[in-house]
Amino acid sequence: MKKARMFPFERNRYFYGKLLTVRDFESEQKYFNDKRRLLNRLLFGSGVVAGMQVVPVDDKTITVEMGVALDYLGREIVISSPVTLKLSMIDGFTNNEYKKNVYLYVAYDEKGREPVHSVGNSSVRGEETSEYNRFLESYRLYVKEEAPSPSSFEHADLLEDIVTLYQDSDVRVTQRMPKYVNPDDVVDVTLVVEKTLQTPRVSLSFAYEADGFDPVGKEGNEVRFLEPGDKQDTEHRLTYSVKVQDRPGHIGKLTIPAGALELFIGDNRIPIDQSATHAAEIIEQSVAQRIMKDWYERSLDQAAEGYADQNVCLAKIGLLQLGPTYMIEQVERVPFGEYIPNASLSHRMNQNGRSSSLHRFYAEAQAFDLSFDSKPELDVVYHPDRNAFDFKLGIPRPQTINDEIATGIVDVPLDTQEKSGLRLFSRGKRNYVTEEIAHGLGDGQVTVVVGLEELPDPQAPVGSGGAKVYYGSADVFKDTEYEAEFPNITFGTIIYPDKCSFRIGMKLTGGTSATSLRVRWWAFKKLADGVSTSSIPFAKSAVNEAAATAEHRDSR
CATH class of the missing domain: 2.60.40.680 (Immunoglobulin-like)
Incomplete structure (x- = not known):
């Protein structure tokens, strides 16, 4: 459409006996159209008012739904029924390279309707002529393969x-x-x-x-x-x-x-x-x-x-190349936000006042790790488009628990022999020493505490008691309801400061029907800053629960 100036406004003056010509009727229509379009342009802007969704039908076909839009000259564009088209049949689409994005636009258009015989023209030209009896205010769809400049929008x-x-x-x-x-x-x-x-x-x-x-x-x-x-x-x-x-x-x-x-x-x-x-x-x-x-x-x-030559972009369509042809991979509707908001809806949203989400602030938080000896970091970004603060907090990692306290379990198999239906220790097999156990606390001096762990009987009724660990001498509980099922055991440890490991020695003083003993150990190391690891809560130290199986050997 040619760019036409909409003002100044001039309307017909009717008087008795006036001879009305084509010019008079055209100016009558132009007067009302231009006034309405100027107000559309200045008051509402341009863009989609309702509908006009672009929907992919198959790999090469799209449908544009019914809808209403205003173009950049304030003219109304109405799609009165859905239209389905092959993408390759739309004006502007070229079959050169299929790996691309294409942009679907809608433009105002007028089409002549109802051709009729023109009596006046035939008398002048001496031949039969016809003219359109109506103009249909319509639309035109076309494709551009170059993205519009971001600064080209109003x-x-x-x-x-x-x-x-x-x-x-x-x-x-x-x-x-x-x-x-x-x-x-x-x-x-x-x-x-x-x-x-x-x-x-x-x-x-x-x-x-x-x-x-x-x-x-x-x-x-x-x-x-x-x-x-x-x-x-x-x-x-x-x-x-x-x-x-x-x-x-x-x-x-x-x-x-x-x-x-x-x-x-x-x-x-x-x-x-x-x-x-x-x-x-x-x-x-x-x-x-x-x-x-x-x-x-x-x-x-x-x-x-100022933007008369620009039209409304309905969709950005991403294409994938498949050999010698293409397929529609995705469709992004109204990619440049060319919408005209409803004034009544905007008013109602503003009336919500404090209850409206537009009047609230939101916080989004992320945390990330820093090295042990770093200082905490806080980075805050405000996003005015969604009233949100983005907090990014850097937290120094705690000193690895293996640098302070370690714990583990050793299952020690026992050499036993059958006698009178009972399993008894054979003589000379009362002392046991584990293989070396790595405590994972690095080289240097450590303190190791050893206890005997007693697991509950799985056949015992519920509520009869859970697991127990005996530290020190279990004889102090003899003849009480807390007496251990295992014989009294004396523990000792050998520490290897340079090898980051230790051994556990055990001396049994009585017989048992058990085929193995479960020993729980704790290794403690003094912190570099002088704070004793004994002050650290045990809840923090319950890591490194890997069980180590040690083979027994005779003490010679």
Whole structure:
């Protein structure tokens, strides 16, 4: 459609006996259409009002549902019934390379209807002619294979400063930050990576230079992005933050110097020699007030027709190449947020007041480990788009428990012989020594405490008692309800400070029907800072529960 000026408005003046011509009736329609469209344009903006969802039907076909939209000249676009089309049959689609993203647009269109015989034209031209009796206000669907520039949208230049860091047919890397900022505010800078589905994994890193801003976070002025390997997304965003210095009236700059950006697409390093610079004005007044000031100070020509050649993008369609053909892998609806919100719904949402989620703040927290001797770290990022604080807390790892206390179990088999139906120790087999046991506390002196563990009888009734560990002499419990089932055993230990190990020696003073003994040991080591490990709660030390089986041997 040709770009037509909608103003000034001129309407017909009717008087008795006026000769009405085609010009008069056309101006009558134009007067009402232009007024309505101008108000649509200035009051509501452009975008989808309702419906127009794009749905994949099969690998090569899409359906556009019924819906209503306003274009960038305020004209109403109505899709009155669903339309199903092969992607290759839509205007603008080319069969050159199938590994790509394509963008589906809808545009206002008029079509002539009801051709009728024109009596006036036939008398002038001397031949039969026909004219359309009606115009059908309709639409046109078409495809573009190049992504629109982020700065080409109506409000982008008012809100953000956008720079393109790299662009080719498969990958585009842009970065955006607010156009106006207040002193001492923390603002987000957003890195956007767009790619086709079959493009290899993208990674990049750079160090920026700042004038008027201070880096926020533990990474300082370094930014790193690595595309997740488990997702099939065509757009990724990375946000980092800077703090605005107290310099009102200054034009802050954030610059990526030439050669500082290191970009990899797959294993290929992409050389980038040009620099990129953001400019943001540091102001004392409210940012929202300044943006509205710019909005209202636009000229009428710019406000009404500044984006007349642009149409509404309904979908970004990701294609995969399959040999000599393609398939539709995914469809992202209205990828650039071209929606027109309902005024009544917005009013009701604002009426919710404090109960509305828009008036609440949310916190998102992540914790990560630091080395034992590090100091705790706290990094806070505020996301104004969702009223959320992102807390990242670095917590030093506790000193490994193996450096303080260790414990374990040794099962010692007993040599026994049958006599009168009872298992008795044979003479000369009363002393047992385990093999070396590694305590895992490193070299140096340790203290080992040994006890005899008695497991409950699995056939005993419930509530009759659980496991017990006897330390020291079990004879003190003789003739009491706590008497041990095993004979009295004397324990001893041999410590090997240089070998980080020890042995347990046992001397049995009586017979038993058991075929093995279970020995529980605890090893304690004095901490480097002088704090005794005995002050550490046993609940913390219940680790390294690996059982070691030791073969017995005779004590000669």
